Amino acid sequence: MVLVLWVLVLLTVMAASFSQSMRRETEIVRNAKNRSEAGSVAEAGIYYAMIMQQQTDQLNRWRDDGTIYEFRFANSRVRVQIFDESGKFDINKIKDSQLIKVVESVGLSYEEAANLVDVILDWRDPDDFKRINGAEESEYRQEDRSYGPRNKAFQSIEELQLVLGVNAELYAKLKPLITVYTGNQQIDPMKAPKSVLMTLPDINEDIVDVYLQQRTESALNKQPPPPFPAGEDGQQLVDGSQNDLGETEGTYSIRSEALLPGDRGAAVSAVVKFNGENDNPLVFLEFEKRFGGDDSLFNESLVVGADVLPDEIEKSL
Numbered sequence: 001m002v003l004v005l006w007v008l009v010l011l012t013v014m015a016a017s018f019s020q021s022m023r024r025e026t027e028i029v030r031n032a033k034n035r036s037e038a039g040s041v042a043e044a045g046i047y048y049a050m051i052m053q054q055q056t057d058q059l060n061r062w063r064d065d066g067t068i069y070e071f072r073f074a075n076s077r078v079r080v081q082i083f084d085e086s087g088k089f090d091i092n093k094i095k096d097s098q099l100i101k102v103v104e105s106v107g108l109s110y111e112e113a114a115n116l117v118d119v120i121l122d123w124r125d126p127d128d129f130k131r132i133n134g135a136e137e138s139e140y141r142q143e144d145r146s147y148g149p150r151n152k153a154f155q156s157i158e159e160l161q162l163v164l165g166v167n168a169e170l171y172a173k174l175k176p177l178i179t180v181y182t183g184n185q186q187i188d189p190m191k192a193p194k195s196v197l198m199t200l201p202d203i204n205e206d207i208v209d210v211y212l213q214q215r216t217e218s219a220l221n222k223q224p225p226p227p228f229p230a231g232e233d234g235q236q237l238v239d240g241s242q243n244d245l246g247e248t249e250g251t252y253s254i255r256s257e258a259l260l261p262g263d264r265g266a267a268v269s270a271v272v273k274f275n276g277e278n279d280n281p282l283v284f285l286e287f288e289k290r291f292g293g294d295d296s297l298f299n300e301s302l303v304v305g306a307d308v309l310p311d312e313i314e315k316s317l
Helices: 002-053 096-104 110-124 137-142 157-162 168-177 205-220 311-316
Strands: 065-073 076-084 250-260 264-274 282-290 304-308
Touching: 002 065, 002 076, 002 250, 002 264, 002 282, 065 205, 096 110, 096 168, 157 168
Parallel strands: 065 304
Antiparallel strands: 065 076, 076 250, 250 264, 264 282
16 A cells, blocks of 8 residues: 555656646747747848838938837837947047047046057057057967957957957947947947947037937938037038938948737847948848847837838738
8 A cells, every 4th residue: 555655656746747847848939939939020120121221212211320110010019220330430440539438438437448448459450569558469468368469450349359458348338339330430420329429529418418309309200310519619520421311332230129919029130231232232240139138129218100011011021
């Protein structure tokens, strides 16, 4: 009798363990399916943004200044944000003094920022001569690095993580401010996010906030974006080499988020270059999927759109 009871107990434990394992595996499969579905919808948002950003009608063209657009697709809400890379500082061309301001803006003191800029410039310049607070190969070896500075232009923003003094936290703060894709020494403030505008000379937060409000209102009313106010010294902040609105070439950061029924969501970000070639009109330079995060576009209140996609476009996506 005792033996039978022990067998029953053992079988009960095995059954419970098997049931729990099956529930766990079912949940894993369900989560994978939800992520795949949400990721696919978010990815469709990237392609739709490309279509809308290249519209010939400027009033219908999606803005590349960070305006958030919403549309409905596949029983889901999708929000998309586009930034022209010309609204960021090119780390290979930016002036030393401006780069210090950029680094200062993410929380470093002037002295810390100036020292780090010397290290960054030693990484990108073609020589082996160490700046006062810079770093050449010997300094990297002292820090047990198996490499020295590239002594060439940055090929990607991710390369900045290899520079002495740049940790993961600092890199995450600098990444939204810089690019390697424009080749311009200046930025176009009409395309720049607030974090970039705040680093400009003779500009304060009140000026920036008023301008961003005007820029958003112009998008909501389908009006041309307002010009950015010049600094107190009248400094021209727009690089004359920037493409005008009628051209189709350019490099853009596009972020797309999908929100499916049941609060299932996913986000996709990409850097896309339009090169104007008929057989190969665009090239993906970066692409990343992610899930979750506190900086969701769905937390923003000022949104343009909330339209349903035309049937012919929905089928193509």
